[in-house]
Amino acid sequence: MTHIxxxxxxxxxxEGIGSYCLRSKKIGEGYKSKNKWLNQQFEKGLRxxxxxxxxxQVGFIEYTDAEYSSRVVHAEGYIMIHCLWVSAVGKGYGTQLLQKCIDDAKQRGKKGVAVLTNDHTSWTPSKALFLQHQFQLVATAPFDFELLVYPFSGDVELPYFPENWHERLAGYHNLTILRSFQCPYVEVAxxxxxxAASKLDISVDLVEIQSREELMEKSPTPYGIFSVIYKGQLISFHRLTVHSIYKKLQTLLEEPV
Structure with a gap:
């Protein structure tokens, strides 16, 4: 019988088992930055x-109180899931991890559990599992983001997104990267x-997000931890190849001011 x-x-x-993502490159800056970030967040209650x-290692879930989360969502009193991933599919492991989170939230008297999804990237959890476990779609945002919520009662306020995404983007003209290290792949991204910017001789403003307050104020997407903006347009919120970035930047570079 398989031991789980x-x-x-x-x-x-x-220090022993290590974190899940990018574990094949434990000496890399991305992996080390993720573990440093985790240790800081453990002090704030992150699981x-x-x-x-x-x-x-075949799967993991990462979640925290929404008030400390890396997602740009107003969800006071909720648990926010950052990540849920399993490599061994079809064994119910995703359900086990999700149920662990739900049980924890109920025991702690939370209003419910929320998660950010996006069908067009693997950088967010797939929504299929959540829809099978009483989560409901409560809000959408630009760039195909969806907010799914499992409220524990019918009389609680539901989480919601900010509404000023366009204004946030418009504030960035120079090529700007906003980032934090909740995800280890942010470094290679x-x-x-x-x-790509170097090939086009474009200077880059690199902004390290230092707090939840700064994240909520500056991020142009709900994802929060990685945004690339140029001339008021979102280039990406996830990792792209150098070639893909080059093409996007070149197109915007050639546009009249």
């Missing part, structure tokens, strides 16, 4: 739970932007 273990990570276990199959 659900392990809630802490700083000591990060990072891995599922082990025969002592092998940044490197690709810098490489």
């Amino acid at each position: 273990e659900i392990v809630e990570m802490d700083g000591q276990l990060l 990072y739970i891995q599922l082990l199959e025969e002592q092998k 940044t490197e690709n932007i810098l490489a």
Whole structure:
């Protein structure tokens, strides 16, 4: 019989088992930055739970109180899921991890659980699992973002997005990267932007998001942790190849001011 273990990570276990994503490159800056970020967030109540199959990492869920989350969502009193990922599909592992989060939220007297999804990128969880477990679509935002929520009662206020996305984008004319290290792939995503910009001799403003308040104020998408903007337009909120970025930037560079 397959041995399954659900392990809630802490700083000591990060040194041993390690975090899930990018674990094949543990000496890389992205992986190290993620673990540093996790240790900081553990102090604020973040949960990072891995599922082990025969002592092998096969999935994880990361969630926190919405008031400390890396998603640009107003959701006071809710739990916000950042990530949910499994590599061994069809075994119910995703359901086990999600149920762990739901049970935790109920035990802590939360209003419910929320998650940000986007069908056009793998950088957010797939919404199919959540729709199977009483989550409902409550809001949408530009660039195909959706907010799914499982409220624990019918009389609680539902989470919602800000409404000034266009105004946020319009505030950036120079090529600008906004980032934090909730995701380890942000480092390589940044490197690709810098490489493409260098080929076109475009200078880059790199903004390190330092707080939840700054995130809520500046991010031009609900995803929050990585945004690339040029001439008031969103280039990307996830990793692209250098070639793809080059083409996007070149098109905007050639447009009249």
